Amino acid sequence: MHSREILLLVSLCCTIITADQHVENVAMGKKYSQSSNYSNQGRSSNAANGNTSGHYEANNCIHTLPAQQGTHWWQVDLGGTFPVYNITVWGRANYWNSLNSRLYPFTITVDGQTCVSVTSAAGTRENSVTCSSVMYGRVVRLNVTMPGQMLNLCELQILVCKEGFYGLDCSTSCDTSCDGGCNRITGHCTQNVAKGKTCRQISTYSNKGAASHAADGNTEGDFFKGSCSHTADNDPSSVYPWWEVDLGGTYPVHDITVWARDGRTGKIGTYFNNRLYPFTITVDNKTCISVTSAPSTRNNLVRCTSVMYGRVVRLTLDRTDQTLNLCEFQVFGKLL
Numbered sequence: 001m002h003s004r005e006i007l008l009l010v011s012l013c014c015t016i017i018t019a020d021q022h023v024e025n026v027a028m029g030k031k032y033s034q035s036s037n038y039s040n041q042g043r044s045s046n047a048a049n050g051n052t053s054g055h056y057e058a059n060n061c062i063h064t065l066p067a068q069q070g071t072h073w074w075q076v077d078l079g080g081t082f083p084v085y086n087i088t089v090w091g092r093a094n095y096w097n098s099l100n101s102r103l104y105p106f107t108i109t110v111d112g113q114t115c116v117s118v119t120s121a122a123g124t125r126e127n128s129v130t131c132s133s134v135m136y137g138r139v140v141r142l143n144v145t146m147p148g149q150m151l152n153l154c155e156l157q158i159l160v161c162k163e164g165f166y167g168l169d170c171s172t173s174c175d176t177s178c179d180g181g182c183n184r185i186t187g188h189c190t191q192n193v194a195k196g197k198t199c200r201q202i203s204t205y206s207n208k209g210a211a212s213h214a215a216d217g218n219t220e221g222d223f224f225k226g227s228c229s230h231t232a233d234n235d236p237s238s239v240y241p242w243w244e245v246d247l248g249g250t251y252p253v254h255d256i257t258v259w260a261r262d263g264r265t266g267k268i269g270t271y272f273n274n275r276l277y278p279f280t281i282t283v284d285n286k287t288c289i290s291v292t293s294a295p296s297t298r299n300n301l302v303r304c305t306s307v308m309y310g311r312v313v314r315l316t317l318d319r320t321d322q323t324l325n326l327c328e329f330q331v332f333g334k335l336l
């Protein structure tokens, strides 16, 4: 074969796949809001319209109202929980001599928790920042740090690995033995082995609170939609309420995600955490982990201190004066 043909063959067969091909911007096509709106030309969706151009006049940037007091902000509701880590922002171009004064300094939060505070302006219009750690959340907000300082933001991208890839640069493929894909940060298999399995609980409040609801594959947090478990409210005062799932076989148990009940429908950030925390999880009666304080999110990924092989995974509320509500209990592992 001619050397040129070989070169062509090589270039066709072995196109280098860059990490970029495994990354998606999960901020696109979601719900947006901002503290105020200068005009329709500065509407909130402009900061996630896929166009990073810095020209406000071309409907590519958002613009809050100059006279607005307090903190100016823009936010996106991702519509579900994502591992938020890599975020890129674009400021406005060609505006007087202060390209960055209407964006910097700023803080980005995920469900109200600080992801990153950027204190000084970048030298370029495009600036990639990272959260101090991976934050699992739904509402991402950019707050201008200086009160009363208006906000121009031309694009904000939240970059997350596509399904099937993981790592901070999304360059690694999930292990092929992970039938249900893998966690997009850690690479841990995300097959939920609790889903649809037999569940039990100490007592049941009503049909709407059946034990099986906490492993029905639905993380819905509104109790009245029938996807949460609920123990009876007349258990003896000395009882520690519990819920358990029988996996139907021996599995390696390590990562468990628990989902608390929503405090109020549609209102993010208020949960019935006192009906779930503090708790202890056991695997075949051996302690996996005790969690003493509630997080600020409805979902909580907890890990056994080491991989535990077992069949019955139980969550016990470590208090006697409360009912137990659990909207979903997810166990990640593979059948041996």
Ligand SMILES: [Ca+2]
Binding pocket: 046, 047, 048, 049, 050, 051, 052, 053, 059, 060, 061, 154, 155
């Ligand atoms: Ca834009």
Ligand SMILES: [Ca+2]
Binding pocket: 213, 214, 215, 216, 217, 218, 219, 220, 227, 228, 327, 328
């Ligand atoms: Ca459920």
